[in-house]
Amino acid sequence: MDSLKGRWKRLNGNDNKWVAACRAANARKRSGMSDQDVENEAHSIYKGDGGNHFQDLIVFNEDGSNSKRKKTSESGEDKAKIKGKGKVTQSDSINAQCAADLHALRLAKDNENEIARARLQLEREKLDRPSMKMYQKMLLKLLEKEHLSPEDQDLKRNLTEIVFGK
Incomplete structure (x- = not known):
């Protein structure tokens, strides 16, 4: 337990020092500096305060009695995950x-296409049903005949209802 407290104290001190170095580097940020430039500046500040280069990727994890090194980010995610x-x-x-x-x-174009499809459908329906002029012509032909068959009589009656109403 004491070794864990000592490790925490050391890591916490290093982390606090790193955060202070990052804040100072951000305060010194100039126009045109990339994030990598700011990070390099933070490393220089950290190292200049009498410390070693900050090892932000190495955290020691203990597994039983074995000590393992695992590369992680400061938030604890694997390096591959944060790539x-x-x-x-x-x-x-x-x-x-x-x-x-x-x-x-795309939504506007789809809406235009839907309107064009509706107009096309109406035009098709108009072509499918005979026009009033067609009905009038057929009625005139039937009226010109002197003798009508029973089927022609029924057609004449239906056409008269269509053209003149009931």
Whole structure:
């Protein structure tokens, strides 16, 4: 238990010193400095205070009586897990805005396509049903005949209802 307290005290002191070095480096940040430049500056500050280079990736874990070294980040995640994770950059926000704009354009285009499909369907329905002029022409042909068969009589009656109403 005493070795754990000693280890905690040493690590906590190193961590506090590292946090102070990071704050100082951020305070010194100039235009055009990358995050890596700021981190390098923090390492210089940490080392300049009479310490060794900060080992931010090495944490000692005890497993029973064996002592193991495991590479981790300060938050305890494996290095492989945090690969690819990072701060959101300006290009990420631009990409997100482009994706949102493309999504809005796709929705608008889909809406236009839906309207065009509805118009096309109405035009097809108009073509499928005969026009009033067609009914009138058929009725005139039947009226010109002198003798009508029973089927023609029924057709004449139906056409008259369609053209003139009941």
